[in-house]
Amino acid sequence: MFLTHFAWLTALLLAPALASADTIRAVTEDSLYAFVQDDRVAGPATAVVEATLHEAGLDYQLALYPWARAYDLALQQPNVLIYLIARTPERESSFKWAAKVLDYDAYLYKLKAREDVQVQELGDARRYLIGVVRDDMRQQYLQNRGFTKLSVAARNNDNMRRLFNRQIELLPLTEGDARRLSREAGHDASELQRTARLAELSSGLYLAYSTSTEDAIVERTEAAFERLRLNGEIARLMGAVRERAQ
Secondary structure (H helix, E strand, C coil), rough: CCCCCHHHHHHHCCCCCCCCCCCCEEEEECCCEEEEEEEEECCCHHHHHHHHHHHHHCCCCEECCCCCHHHHHHCCCCCCCCCCEEECCHHHHHHHEEEEEEEECCCEEEECCCCEEEEEECHHHHHHHHECCCCHHHHHHHHCCCCCCEEEEEHHHHHHHHHCCCCCCCCEEEEHHHHHHHHHHCCCCHEEEEEECCCCCCEEEEEEEEEECCCHCCCCCCCCHHHHHHHHHHHHHCHHHHHHHC
């Protein structure tokens, strides 16, 4: 599904202006796992969140934002659940981690036609302009390792268009997102070439709460997710990711 600028604005309108003190605000970004469909926040990860919070007996509201906005809400406000978020050492103490939904494996992608861009290992990428999303873990990961040639955008949809327009030279993505974003940009993923793996970044994608959220809420969410995992419901809901990535 290609999110136009209008659809992205529609997604912002879905965000609740106010929520009661007992309501969980579940926030996310446009991705392979969460997106706007029929004027509502949908997607496999959204289905997991809805099933988990319903199982936990918690009231909730969904909102889709640019990543930096969702991330800031989860850092600053109580009763905010952010999904899906990578669990990295830098973030460990910034959130209360509720459940691991799936594994995450990222690579640097370039245009196959760009023979002038040669990357065999991560260090080779320092001399190229890399597209990142503001406050995303990939921006943090590269900055913490001394990368300075970073071009920051609000969304990876914008980065993918810039990659095809040769405005940036590399883009860190999962394989599924590489296929989806290529398609949404009007191209084919066969035009891309996978280069260095971001080994230290490859981990898990989680549901996580703001640190000011009560422990009892986090524990109810953990228990509900585990029940759904054991009965196969999480795997069933996340199975839709493979279909969307094709």
